[in-house]
Amino acid sequence: MRATDQIAHLGAAFYFTPETVEVGKAHGLGGLRFYIIGRGGVLGDVDADVVRAAFGYFQPEMVRKLWESSVAIMPPREAARLYISCAHELGRRKLAGVDGLGAFVDAATTVIGSVEGTSLPLFAGVRAEPVPDDAPAAAMHQVMVLRELRGSVHLLALT
Numbered sequence: 001m002r003a004t005d006q007i008a009h010l011g012a013a014f015y016f017t018p019e020t021v022e023v024g025k026a027h028g029l030g031g032l033r034f035y036i037i038g039r040g041g042v043l044g045d046v047d048a049d050v051v052r053a054a055f056g057y058f059q060p061e062m063v064r065k066l067w068e069s070s071v072a073i074m075p076p077r078e079a080a081r082l083y084i085s086c087a088h089e090l091g092r093r094k095l096a097g098v099d100g101l102g103a104f105v106d107a108a109t110t111v112i113g114s115v116e117g118t119s120l121p122l123f124a125g126v127r128a129e130p131v132p133d134d135a136p137a138a139a140m141h142q143v144m145v146l147r148e149l150r151g152s153v154h155l156l157a158l159t
Contacts, residue, residue: 004150011147013090014140020086027082028073036066038083039148041076042125054121056155081129084141088132091140101135108142112149120152 014020015035024034040051048064055063070079095101109131117124126148132138 007143007146007150010140011144011150014087014144017086017090019089020083023082023086027079029070029079033066033070033073034079034083036063037070037074037076037079038086039080039122039126040067041078041080041083042129043076043121044125045071045076054152056159080125084126084129084144087140087144088137091136091138092134095136095139098136098139101139105131105135105138105142108139108146112142112145115149119156120149123148123152 016031020034021031024030024038027034029037036051036055040054043050043054048067049060051067052058052060052063070076074082112127115123115127117127123145127145129141131141
């Protein structure tokens with residue numbers, strides 16, 4: 001249980017940092033819309049019902065409103081890559097100099113690669129995004145992917 005709590009916390013650590021919110025604002029999205037299109041954007045240019053199905057925990061009309069207003073501003077995949085880059089930057093700021101990051105990235109990559117991915121759309125979408133070459137950003141990327149795995153499996157189990 002301790003690992004899943006840490007993955008949930010660390011994988012979401014960049015979601016609403018002032019730096020991430022500022023990036024969203026700079027692109028006309030703000031914090032919550034950037035979160036919705038940033039995470040859901042890995043699904044591509046889809047109807048809000050697809051995003052809601054992948055998010056699952058959120059009120060459907062809220063997701064629809066935020067998704068539709070966001071895609072009117074920025075293409076979903078572009079927003080997802082921008083959002084994910086915020087995770088990479090957090091990793092660079094906070095994890096530079098941490099010993100063992102390369103080993104963590106290797107282990108996380110093995111775990112992530114071993115998952116088949118059926119019925120786990122957010123996980124599969126974010127897993128398909130490129131992993132940075134530098135260890136601090138790669139570590140944050142992979143913990144973000146592991147968080148989506150955890151959340152997607154949990155949602156599937158609840159469903």
